[in-house]
Amino acid sequence: MTHDTTTTRRLLLVVADGVRHDVLTEEMDAGRAPTLAALRARGSAHAVTTSFPSVTGPAYVPFLMGQHPARVGLPGLRWFDRSRSLRWAPGQSRSYAGMDIWHVDGDVAAHVPTLLEYAQPSLAAMSMIGRGATHGRIGRGVGWMLRAAPAHFRGDLQGWRRVEQQATAAFLARFARVRPRVAVLAILSADKLAHKHGPRSDAVRAAIADVDDAVARALAIATHGGWRDSLHVWVTGDHGHAEVTHHDDLHGWLQREGLRVRAHPQLRVRNPDVVLMVGGNAMAHLYFAPEERERRWWRSHTASWGRLLDKLADRPAVDLLAVNNDAHTVQVRHAARGVAEVRRHDSPHGPRWSYVCTEGDPLGLGGTLRDLDADAAWQATHASAYPDALVQLSWLGASSRSGDVIVSAASGWDLRARFEPVRHVSTHGALLRDQMLVPLIVDCSTTRPPQRTADIVPSALDLLAIRTDTDFDGRSFLR
Template sequence: MSTAEAAAPLVIILVADGARPDSLAAALDAGAAPALARLRDEGALHTVSSVFPSVTGPAYAPFLLGRFPGPVGLPALRWYDRERTRRTAPDHARSYVGAEMRHVDTDLDPAAPTLFELAPTSLGALNVIGRGLPRANRLGRGGRFALRAARTHFRGDVAGWLSIDRDVGAQVAERVRRAAASERPRVVFCALTGIDKTSHARGHDAPLVRQALGIVDETAAELRADAERGGWWGGTHLWIVSDHGHSPVRAHDDLAGAFRALGHRTMAHPFTWVPGADVAVMVSGNAMAHVYVELERRTRPWWPGLAARWDETADALLRRPSVDLLLLPHAADRCEVRAAGRGSAMVERTAGPDGAWRYAYCPIDGDPLGLGGARRCLTDAAALEACGDTDYPDALVQITHLAGAARSGDVIVSAARDWDLRARWEPIPHVSSHGALHREHMLVPLLLNRPPATTPRRTADVMPSALAALGLPVPAGLDGTSYVAPR
């Protein structure tokens, strides 16, 4: 093997799905993940903001496209196709839980390139988004694996998910190890879902979650050992990141049932074929939901045109203890935010003189996001900083981008702490959940095996950083910026 081949850059992204920054740091300090602790000592451990909705699937878009999920076509894990362009009759509802996950790639904006499309060669495992990845390089796919995953899911077999993680991690390491230097993938993306599954079932601080983290640690250790033996560790970037956090759930609300109780014919998963439905409730995470009203409309209505008929319904929702925030989109770049007992405010974005977005927070009759008053003309970085100490990290940016997305709901619900919005139909009863704008859901760890050139801020920074590490050009229009110096 030549020196050039050995030193060719390689980016490995391990998604510890569902990991919280505080839980990871505690595990490292306790010696429960020695390989990851070694990476922290040599590189850095940062806390960064994920996206809204903070849900597996949509929250992978930042890693692989450098974009927030709503504007590129993934507004949530479940959504309603008002335009009838993607999801066929009879229900026009989309769910990426199960067989419809195969539609993710075609649901994505074709003008937004994936990391797999831009990198010379890639390997992916449980990556949800796979556009540009050759079928032979997709691990955790195929009929046999799908049957195994479905059996594990519907049985509520938490230990089974840990077994899947072990097998997937081992397969990824073997594929990288056995590849000839000229054929070694330059991007390796591997999602390990055990932390999320065990957190849902037992709580984010349960011993079983530590076991799931141990599998991430073992996978990282094996990949590193192979790279050191093979002589390519010097050119390897190994990053461990999460897509969302978790927080305890003590009560479950049936949000779809709430609309039925108000007299609406309501569709919601898993039973979405409801003739004559006028409301669609699409829950994700399960701590957020898109609500679509007046389903006969084929073009998206904005809240000012809906308020006369639906304002009482909005007030009724805010009276429910399960509801923390209501987002009411007024236009593509304006969204009203309401919170019970904290009033309402308008969140806006406009294009600045440099072409970059500027954000504003304009209280109407309160301070629902807890920012302490009006904020205007905030840059992307300043908007993140303004929300940094609140319960809603990066809320100004995330709300405006999701609320204005074409496939988003007419009302967007972010659940109250200790609640989620789906009372039935989960094979694993949820004692912990995610998806909302709360900091426990939005803040995630980013562990790097070498110090970054600049401080990472968001998960959207991962994709442009991978391109920079590979010496590839970074496309314009991304929502993230590179923390790796260009090669």
């Protein structure tokens, strides 16, 4: 089924998964990504913030739902379900790095529409979120998974890239037939190659060429079909990448502290003292008293776990600890820079944030900041080592699915020394700048600089002239 007119506005959103914004700029400037450079010349390119955790899966939520991922039920690549409400979850846990990828659409809040539901007909390929795609989710069916899984689990990254190229070709064939109002094409090879070879490697640059080629072919299809003038193409990323030279076995350390630990892939540990969920691998959730079906805020855990937390903060691999004091307050700790609180309160004009330095300035923001709206909170942190830290820590800490303590790894470190099919030389997931900044290319004029990937959905709806009363975490950069 196609639209009758060639003037209906359409949007193709391409996700260059794991591509650093500065590396993408280098490729465009060098002439090795000419199609993307042409989009930039037609509109603009920006470095915007993703969500924390900066990891594939949750980080798709902002640009496909306009919300922080924890606000709609996705606090991490891996997370623990205290409520035991999930139908199929070994160890009451999720890991979207494996077969649980099929549960993503069901795990996110049903009452919050996706961009694919707002604008139809719609089409998705290799996207972590595909709910509402009327014409299929290419790359996510059983057949595709059987092709991709052996390459993934063997660490055969060129094999993965070949499967992905086949899926891209299938997507483009259907794209030509459907002429969707919204289409989402994710290309993940750059992320996988960056983990093995580094984010600035030739292998990653070859994967960027795949992105450029896919966009060029999509534009050629629209030109041949007579609907090029109605098609807009935006390109974004889900997380950055940063080189890693040290791998902390956080799992093993907790065991050496005398604790029974449930963590992937060792999910059969019975009666655990703590559940560890690492993602990226530069962040982790820690769940204490996991036998309880409702979370308790940190103040009730201090007597039992305060000493362990002090020892954890002193580990070289740990940069920040976010301790969830209550639904509106996150305590932030740094071993050398001290302790502060991120506080959120509601106002008639929406949520507002304060950063209160109680025993130091762990985020390095220069002191206490009070009563900031979402724009001011972004401005206050964007040039820092922790861009958008106030909003990101606040929403993640408030989620009932988040850990009692959230760990963000130090530069050069990640938190998982075992169990990866490929030994990582680059990582992501943390609140650090190189992992939080992602590219955004839009092929049209903007009325203000984009700030967050959560801005994409309200902006796309403006582009497509679709009205909604949804309260997004992002705001449109087209009005």
